[in-house]
Amino acid sequence: xxxxxxxxxxxxxxxxxxxxxxxxxxxxxxxxxxxxxxxxxxxxxxxxxxxxxxxxxxxxxxxxxxxxxxxxxxxxxxxxxxxxxxxxxxxxxxxxxxxxxxxxxxxxxxxxxxxxxxxxxxxxxxxxxxxxxxxxxxxxxxxxxxxxxxxxxxxxxxxxxxxxxxxxxxxxxxxxxxxxxxxxxxxxxxxxxxxxxxxxxxxxxxxxxxxxxxxxxxxxxxxxxxxxxxxxxxxxxxxxxxxxxxxxxxxxxxxxxxxxxxxxxxxxxxxxxxxxxxxxxxxxxxxxxxxxxxxxxxxxxxxxxxxxxxxxxxxxxxxxxxxxxxxxxxxxxxxxxxxxxxxxxxxxxxxxxxxxxxxxxxxxxxxxxxxxxxxxxxxxxxxxxxxxxxxxxxxxxxxxxxxxxxxxxxxxxxxxxxxxxxxxxxxxxxxxxxxxxxxxxxxxxxx
Numbered sequence: 235x236x237x238x239x240x241x242x243x244x245x246x247x248x249x250x251x252x253x254x255x256x257x258x259x260x261x262x263x264x265x266x267x268x269x270x271x272x273x274x275x276x277x278x279x280x281x282x283x284x285x286x287x288x289x290x291x292x293x294x295x296x297x298x299x300x301x302x303x304x305x306x307x308x309x310x311x312x313x314x315x316x317x318x319x320x321x322x323x324x325x326x327x328x329x330x331x332x333x334x335x336x337x338x339x340x341x342x343x344x345x346x347x348x349x350x351x352x353x354x355x356x357x358x359x360x361x362x363x364x365x366x367x368x369x370x371x372x373x374x375x376x377x378x379x380x381x382x383x384x385x386x387x388x389x390x391x392x393x394x395x396x397x398x399x400x401x402x403x404x405x406x407x408x409x410x411x412x413x414x415x416x417x418x419x420x421x422x423x424x425x426x427x428x429x430x431x432x433x434x435x436x437x438x439x440x441x442x443x444x445x446x447x448x449x450x451x452x453x454x455x456x457x458x459x460x461x462x463x464x465x466x467x468x469x470x471x472x473x474x475x476x477x478x479x480x481x482x483x484x485x486x487x488x489x490x491x492x493x494x495x496x497x498x499x500x501x502x503x504x505x506x507x508x509x510x511x512x513x514x515x516x517x518x519x520x521x522x523x524x525x526x527x528x529x530x531x532x533x534x535x536x537x538x539x540x541x542x543x544x545x546x547x548x549x550x551x552x553x554x555x556x557x558x559x560x561x562x563x564x565x566x567x568x569x570x571x572x573x574x575x576x577x578x579x580x581x582x583x584x585x586x587x588x589x590x591x592x593x594x595x596x597x598x599x600x601x602x603x604x605x606x607x608x609x610x611x612x613x614x615x616x617x618x619x620x621x622x623x624x625x626x627x628x629x630x631x632x633x634x635x636x637x638x639x640x641x642x643x644x645x646x647x648x649x650x651x652x653x654x655x656x657x658x659x660x661x662x663x664x665x666x667x668x669x670x671x672x673x674x675x676x677x678x679x680x681x
Contacts, residue, residue, distance in 0.1 A: 242399055243395075243396055243399060246395050246399070247392055247395070250388060250391060250392060250395070251388070254384055254388050257384070258380065258381070258384060261380055262374070265376045266370065269372050269376070273349070273364060273368075273372075274338055274349065274351070276309070276364075277309065277338070277349060277350075277351040277362045277363070277364060278338070278351045278362075280309050280311065280351075280362040281311070281351045281352065281353040281360050281361065281362035282353055284311050284313065284353075284360045284362065285353040285355050285358070285360040308324075308325070308364070309324075309362055309363065309364050310323070310324050310325045310328045310330070310348075310362070310363045310364070311323070311324040311360065311361070311362050311363075312324070312328075312330050312360070312361045312363070313358055313359070313360050313361075314332050314358065314359040314360075314361070315357075315358060315359070316334070316354075316356075316357070316358065316359060318332040318334070320332075321358065328343065328348070328363065329343060329344075330343070330348070330350060330361050330363055331343075332359070333350070333352045333359070333361065334352075334354060334359060335352065335354070336352050336353055336354045337351070337352060338350070338351050339352070340366060341363070346365060346366075346367070347365070347366035347367065348363045348364065348365060348366060349363065349364055349365075349366050350362070350363040351363075405433055406433055409424060409433070409437060412424060412425075413440075421444045421445070421447055421448040421451070422444075423441040423444060423445070424437050424440060424441055424444075426438065426441070469502070471498050472495065472498045472499065472502065475491060475494045475495040475498050476495060478491040478494070479491035479492060479495055523564075524562045524563050524564055524653075525562065525563075525564075525565070526560070526561075526562055527560075527561065527562070527563060527565055527568075528558045528559055528560050528561075529558070529559025529560075529561060529568070529593050529600050529602060529674075530555045530557070530558050530559050530593045532565065532568050532569060532572060533553050533555070533559075533572060533591045533593050533602065534553050534555070535569070536569070536572035536573060536576050536591065537551055537552065537553040537576070537591055539573070540573075540576050540577065540580060543580060544580055544589065547580065547583075547585060548585040548586055549580060549583050549585065549586075549587050549588070549589055550586075550587070550588045550589070551576070551580070551589045551591075552588075552589075552590055552591070553590075553591045553592075553593070554590060554591070554592045554593070555592075555593050556592065556593065556594040556595070557593060557594050557595035557600065557601075558593075559593040559594075559595070559600035559601075559602070559674075560600060561600045561653070561674045563653045563674070564652075564653075567649045567652065567653075568649070568653075570645065570649060571645070571646050571649045571650065571672070572591070572602075572604075574642040574643070574645050574646050575591075575602075575604040575642075575646060575670050576589065576591060576604060577642065578642045578643070578670075579604055579605075579606035579608065579668075579670075580606075582606060582608030582609060582668075583606045583607050583608045583667075584607065584608070587606065587607035587608070587667075588605075588606075588607050588663075589604070589605070589606045589607070590603075590604070590605045591603075591604055592604075592605065596673070597676070598676035599673050599674055599675060599676050600673075600674040601671065601672070601673050601674070602671070602672040602674075603669055603670070603671050603672075604669070604670045605662050605663060605667065605668075605669045606662060606667045606668055606669075607662065607663070607666065607667045608662075608667050608668060609667075609668075610661060610662060610666060610667050610668040611659060611668055616659040619643050619659070620643050620644055620646075620647045620657075621644060643670075646670070646672070650672050653674060653675075654674070654675045655672050655673060655674045655675065656672070656673050657670065657671070657672045657673075658670075658671050658673075659671075
């Protein structure tokens, strides 16, 4: 497993070592430049002193015999006549070439470079020379003298960097220990009070993930609780109907029992489907990404799906499209919303009634309206009907054998809220029936 601490330590130490090497190289170049300038000025001073005072009186130009066995740092002085005849040399082993032009130059003598400074006077020419290698050796020696201090500073800095890095990563270790010590069911957020700014985004992201996991867990728990509570009654009814079928004495009784059993199975299936629809519409259910779509074709498709059922009950079901109803949403969830609204309208609308599905626009918002001729819902009970398994008191289905689960409007509200829409209940046409109105927000961005 890759260690962030070890990775950062190597990178920091490598960067520090590279910086130290670059600093040493720069120091060497600076020392060499300054030393060259100083030694060149020294050559010039010696040459001028000999030219002005004579070779015999200059302390910087010792006797040739004294210089004969010494090489390296010594300065060789040679005096010439203006015609190029040597009159004096502090070291006869160094055969400088005569120059009659004043100034600094470099001569290569017997494979060795010499820096030479020439002074021209009326009666003589003086040259002062020194090995060029001496300058590099002096610069290297000066730079090497800095190695030990550099090494000590680098070592101390490396120790401090490692200590600082470990102290800086300590909050991450504490956070990891906190998470590791939690139980599988603990989804409480991690404390971010004392976290460094660099680690806080990671912990906040983990907290967001745990919050979503908690919401998803609550959805599943609520679904299981609702299913266990609501399926108990239809399953009991199915068992009784099965017993009636088994005890039927003739074909007529048997057919009646089979019809009752089939109706019970249909009601149980409808309840299970609605429970699943409700669980998918919950905030933590992770719906599909929203896309740009139009409400009009979804409404027309819903009318087509329920057309046969409406005709069998003598209900005039139709769609009126005043606007395409452009919005951003999940087509499958909107299909479930429409099916619940149209299904509820048909369930409570009597024979020869009318159910209209209208798609319109208002203030840039897509508006869906489902209007029926049923008994409607009293104004004082309209807020409660959006609760799960709540049925409006005194309001019964208009057709025999119909029964609701009390989940339809709860599903509609959950889907509408997931789309940022507002769902409201109003009185239908001519003061009777019910209108369910869903207003979608304008310019909702896709996710």
